[in-house]
Amino acid sequence: xxxxxxxxxxxxxxxxxxxxxxxxxxxxxxxxxxxxxxxxxxxxxxxxxxxxxxxxxxxxxxxxxxxxxxxxxxxxxxxxxxxxxxxxxxxxxxxxxxxxxxxxxxxxxxxxxxxxxxxxxxxxxxxxxxxxxxxxxxxxxxxxxxxxxxxxxxxxxxxxxxxxxxxxxxxxxxxxxxxxxxxxxxxxxxxxxxxxxxxxxxxxxxxxxxxxxxxxxxxxxxxxxxxxxxxxxxxxxxxxxxxxxxxxxxxxxxxxxxxxxxxxxx
Amino acid sequence: xxxxxxxxxxxxxxxxxxxxxxxxxxxxxxxxxxxxxxxxxxxxxxxxxxxxxxxxxxxxxxxxxxxxxxxxxxxxxxxxxxxxxxxxxxxxxxxxxxxxxxxxxxxxxxxxxxxxxxxxxxxxxxxxxxxxxxxxxxxxxxxxxxxxxxxxxxxxxxxxxxxxxxxxxxxxxxxxxxxxxxxxxxxxxxxxxxxxxxxxxxxxxxxxxxxxxxxxxxxxxxxxxxxxxxxxxxxxxx
Numbered sequence: 468x469x470x471x472x473x474x475x476x477x478x479x480x481x482x483x484x485x486x487x488x489x490x491x492x493x494x495x496x497x498x499x500x501x502x503x504x505x506x507x508x509x510x511x512x513x514x515x516x517x518x519x520x521x522x523x524x525x526x527x528x529x530x531x532x533x534x535x536x537x538x539x540x541x542x543x544x545x546x547x548x549x550x551x552x553x554x555x556x557x558x559x560x561x562x563x564x565x566x567x568x569x570x571x572x573x574x575x576x577x578x579x580x581x582x583x584x585x586x587x588x589x590x591x592x593x594x595x596x597x598x599x600x601x602x603x604x605x606x607x608x609x610x611x612x613x614x615x616x617x618x619x620x621x622x623x624x625x626x627x628x629x630x631x632x633x634x635x636x637x638x639x640x641x642x643x644x645x646x647x648x649x650x651x652x653x654x655x656x657x658x659x660x661x662x663x664x665x666x667x668x669x670x671x672x673x674x675x676x677x678x679x680x681x682x683x684x685x686x687x688x689x690x691x692x693x694x695x696x697x698x699x700x701x702x703x704x705x706x707x708x709x710x711x712x713x714x715x716x717x718x719x720x721x722x723x724x725x726x727x728x729x730x731x732x733x
Numbered sequence: 734x735x736x737x738x739x740x741x742x743x744x745x746x747x748x749x750x751x752x753x754x755x756x757x758x759x760x761x762x763x764x765x766x767x768x769x770x771x772x773x774x775x776x777x778x779x780x781x782x783x784x785x786x787x788x789x790x791x792x793x794x795x796x797x798x799x800x801x802x803x804x805x806x807x808x809x810x811x812x813x814x815x816x817x818x819x820x821x822x823x824x825x826x827x828x829x830x831x832x833x834x835x836x837x838x839x840x841x842x843x844x845x846x847x848x849x850x851x852x853x854x855x856x857x858x859x860x861x862x863x864x865x866x867x868x869x870x871x872x873x874x875x876x877x878x879x880x881x882x883x884x885x886x887x888x889x890x891x892x893x894x895x896x897x898x899x900x901x902x903x904x905x906x907x908x909x910x911x912x913x914x915x916x917x918x919x920x921x922x923x924x925x926x927x928x929x930x931x932x933x934x935x936x937x938x939x940x941x942x943x944x945x946x947x948x949x950x951x952x953x954x955x956x957x958x959x960x961x962x963x964x965x966x967x968x969x970x971x
Contacts, residue, residue, distance in 0.1 A: 511826060594811075598809075601805065601807060601810075602803045602804075602805065602807040603807050603808075603809055603810070605779075605784050605801075605803065605807065606801070606803060606807040606808075606809070606873075607809075607820075608783070608784060609782050609783075609784065609799070609800065609801045610820060610821040610824075610825065610873075610877075611798070611821065611825050611826075611827075612820070612821065612824045612825055612826075613826075617824055
């Protein structure tokens, strides 16, 4: 009896799996290639100062209010949940330290990263994807301008410059939000809170926070631009590219975060 | 010399799109490539402009720049008309810094005058009609004085009067630049008004090559079906 294995669910499942893995590897490969091309282009001054300022303004200024709100509220939520309990248990002197370390080492960067991906990463991806499907990128190529250098460079430079700035300001707002919430919830004085902050925080934390933010800025802008560049098939393709950019960026910054935690705090 | 294409072959996903296509366009002449949708017309332009790689064959040009006018203009919608036209002069590695702002303004004004659109430098593409966008894309294409100009369905989606205007500008640009031009089109009016010669493609093969007059007069099944826009004939729609 002949078995028509091609019609079995197992065969179809493996085909689907192989196809998806292929797509995954292809996207990853393209991101790496685009990254290499971006680095190559840096030597030839492919962008103007004006472009970098424009992109930085978009990256930093426009995303700052929402990022600060998210990080500020996160710290308030954490303080509301732990400050009262810690003060009751006699650990009030550690509340500032706990919240500041949480903010500087982890929360500010990751929450700002998520906010930036949602606002800026998706916008970068859809902008470049629209240019791709409307042949604007082909037009750039025909005019003998390298689209990677022209489109990626100012955006990635802006991302790597502005991300640490956004994260440092967010950390400060987070620590301040924690102070207010701790004071309201448990009556912890601002002096006790900030004494604890200065005691707990050190320059190493701040340095790691800045380096990690630079890595986040680079990864988010590179992935968003790359996913936009891979778009095809009209409006649907733009939507898919944007979704892909957001999902890949989320996963990528969590992986980068994990690597930093393992490298600096393990 | 213009441009010469010899035995060009291109496939996508094992499907042959162009099979052994050859033609020649001299400087100051216009070749019109016609055929059904999906017959490989635009692929020829993409191969010549270097947007995609050929499988085999030769594309010989006399050197100099190759410009392309896209079907839907492909103007950069975040830039105004001035920045669109001066784009290559500002951003191209070999031209960057070569022109002062004053020179750029002069060049852009000249090109806009050539396409009959003086004074719209500060407008954005979204503020222009389809015909005007097309003419701005002409100006952008000729800003680097190209030796070859490729037009991908330049009159698609335009009303008859705008189409006639665009056709007149194609001829005018040919006379002004003496570039070898290739116009991909479906429209008989564009062929009649602009082309010096015509190449008809079907299923990746060249099925006719001659002048526009010969296209209209010759009684081969392919030319007859195309000119009469008949459903019956050797060419079947996919």
